[in-house]
Amino acid sequence: MIKESQYCVASTGAGISTSAGIPDFRGPDGVWTLAAKGLRPKSKAVAITKAVPTPAHMSLVTLMKSGYLKHLISQNVDGLHRKSGIPPQYLSELHGNTNLERCTKCGKEYMRDYPLNGAHRTHLTGNYCSVPGCGGALKDTIINFGENLPQLQIQRGYTESEAADLHLVFGTSLTVRPANDLPRTTARNKDKNGKLVICNLQKTPLDNLATLRIYARCDEVLERVLHILELGEKRDDGKFVAPNFLLQRRVALWRTNDEEQTEDSSSTTTTTSKPSQCTLHVDGVDSDGTPFSLLRSAKLVKVNGENIEPIVSLHEPHVFPCGVLGNAVSAEFELDFYGHYSEPSLCLALPSGADRAAFELSLDPLRQPDWAVQELPADVVQSLELPRHVVVHQHVQEDASSTATGKKKKKTETVEDLYDTSQWHAVQPLYDCPHLEKHVHMFGEGSKVSLKAACGECGNVGENMICLFCHAVFCGRHVQGHMVEHNKNNPDHCVVAGMVDLSVWCYKCDNYIDPFNDNLFDPYAVMHTARFGAPPPAAARRITRK
Numbered sequence: 001m002i003k004e005s006q007y008c009v010a011s012t013g014a015g016i017s018t019s020a021g022i023p024d025f026r027g028p029d030g031v032w033t034l035a036a037k038g039l040r041p042k043s044k045a046v047a048i049t050k051a052v053p054t055p056a057h058m059s060l061v062t063l064m065k066s067g068y069l070k071h072l073i074s075q076n077v078d079g080l081h082r083k084s085g086i087p088p089q090y091l092s093e094l095h096g097n098t099n100l101e102r103c104t105k106c107g108k109e110y111m112r113d114y115p116l117n118g119a120h121r122t123h124l125t126g127n128y129c130s131v132p133g134c135g136g137a138l139k140d141t142i143i144n145f146g147e148n149l150p151q152l153q154i155q156r157g158y159t160e161s162e163a164a165d166l167h168l169v170f171g172t173s174l175t176v177r178p179a180n181d182l183p184r185t186t187a188r189n190k191d192k193n194g195k196l197v198i199c200n201l202q203k204t205p206l207d208n209l210a211t212l213r214i215y216a217r218c219d220e221v222l223e224r225v226l227h228i229l230e231l232g233e234k235r236d237d238g239k240f241v242a243p244n245f246l247l248q249r250r251v252a253l254w255r256t257n258d259e260e261q262t263e264d265s266s267s268t269t270t271t272t273s274k275p276s277q278c279t280l281h282v283d284g285v286d287s288d289g290t291p292f293s294l295l296r297s298a299k300l301v302k303v304n305g306e307n308i309e310p311i312v313s314l315h316e317p318h319v320f321p322c323g324v325l326g327n328a329v330s331a332e333f334e335l336d337f338y339g340h341y342s343e344p345s346l347c348l349a350l351p352s353g354a355d356r357a358a359f360e361l362s363l364d365p366l367r368q369p370d371w372a373v374q375e376l377p378a379d380v381v382q383s384l385e386l387p388r389h390v391v392v393h394q395h396v397q398e399d400a401s402s403t404a405t406g407k408k409k410k411k412t413e414t415v416e417d418l419y420d421t422s423q424w425h426a427v428q429p430l431y432d433c434p435h436l437e438k439h440v441h442m443f444g445e446g447s448k449v450s451l452k453a454a455c456g457e458c459g460n461v462g463e464n465m466i467c468l469f470c471h472a473v474f475c476g477r478h479v480q481g482h483m484v485e486h487n488k489n490n491p492d493h494c495v496v497a498g499m500v501d502l503s504v505w506c507y508k509c510d511n512y513i514d515p516f517n518d519n520l521f522d523p524y525a526v527m528h529t530a531r532f533g534a535p536p537p538a539a540a541r542r543i544t545r546k
Contacts, residue, residue: 331349
C-alpha cells in the first residue's frame, strides 16, 4: 500500500515512545491503566530530555526522506519526532512540544534544550520574544485537557488528511478528539479511495474503518516495512533496519558592527566616525531557522588567532562585546552543551573577515563519543535569520563574577531541577469541593513556603505535598506515599497541594480541585509566589468567600 500510495501521511500516539522509556496512558502498562488497578509503573520513566528516539521514530524519518511519507501528525508532547529528524514544516504536533514556546504577540517560536514549565493556567514561561519591536511574553505550547488545540496545527492536520490516500496510525488508542477524526477523514475519502492502517496493541474505535489492522509493537512493524522496501541500514545478514538516532544540532556564529557617529568639538556641523564596535554572538538554531537554546555556556577563547583570557557567557544571550576590532577579526569559541546525551564540549571558529558562519553538528549517543562537524554552505548561512539577542531568565548555571575571580560559585538551583516530570498528565479539576471551608487553613499573612521542604517521614526532596490543614509536608504516592498515610491517620486532613505542579487534591472527593476556587486562592497564591516569584492574577478569583 505504501508503494502504491500517491500521498501517505501518518499519525502517532504515546505508544510509539514506550520503548524509549516514556510511558503511554492506555496501553497494558500505561499510566492510567495501572492507576485504575491501584498499581504503580514497573520501572522509572526516562526523562524526556534524555530519551532516545525509537526504531519506529527513525523508520518514519527514513520513509519521509525516501519520499514515501509526506506528513506526520502526532499527539505526543515529547518532541522525539522533531529530535529524530522530521522537519518541522512536515510535522503537526497537535498537543504541543515540551521544548517549544511561542510569542503571544507575533507568534515567533523558540526551541529550548530543557523542559519548559509554564505557569499554571497562563502557560507563561517568564521568557520574552527577541523579535525587534516585539518583546511579547512567551508561552509553552502544551495543550491540557479542556483547552483548544492550536488552529494552525489542527487545520494543517485536516488538510494533510484530506489530501492523503493512505493514513498510517501507530501507537494511539484513537479515543481523543479531534485527533482521532484525522485518520477517519482519510478513510472516508471516497474520491481518493482512502485507506487506513492501524497498528496498536489495543482495540480502537476506528478499527471497523481500517483496511489493515495490526496488533503489534510499532518498532517491529515499521522495521519490517523498511526491510520490505529495502530502506534504512543494511546489516551484514542482509536485513534492512532503522538507522541509529543521530543527535543533530546547528550552531551559528556571527558579528555585528555598529559604527558610531560623534560630533566634532571644533565644529557644530562636522561629525566624525569612530571605528566599528564589534560584537560577537553565538547561538543555536533549528533546521527551519527557529532559535534553539542549546548551550549551557559559551567561552570566547581566541581573538585574531591569539589566546585571550576566556570571556564566559553563562546564560543567553551569548553576546561578547569586543571593542575596536574591525572587520578583520577572527574568533574562536568553546561551547558547553546541556549534556542530556553526554555531549562533549566543542570549539568552533568564526573565520577572519567573515560576518557569519554556521555549523551542522551530529553525534551518535550510543556509538560516537565526539561531534562530527560540517560547516554549512554560504547560501544556507546567509538565509539564516539570526537574532541580535534572546531574552531568557532561566537556567543560569553560575554567577558571571566567577570569571573574574577564577573561582566557580555554587550552581544556582532552580525548583525545576529537582523534579522528573516525564510521567505527568493533565486532568480536569473540580471547581466546587464541600470540604474546603472546614479542612483548609490559611498560611497567615506574610507567610512563605519552601517548595524544597523535605518529607517529614523519609526526607525526600522533590515530588512532595503539603497538607493544607496542618501544613505538614510528606512525599506523594509516586515516592513512598507518606501523604496518603498521613490522610489515613488524619481523615480531616484531606486537602493537599503538590509542591511541583501546585495541583490541589481532595482525598474525600477523590479528585483534583481547581486552585482558583476562592477558598484555596490564598494558600495557592503563597505557593505560586514561591514557584514563580509572583502571585497569580487576582482577577482569577471567581467566588467571593462568605
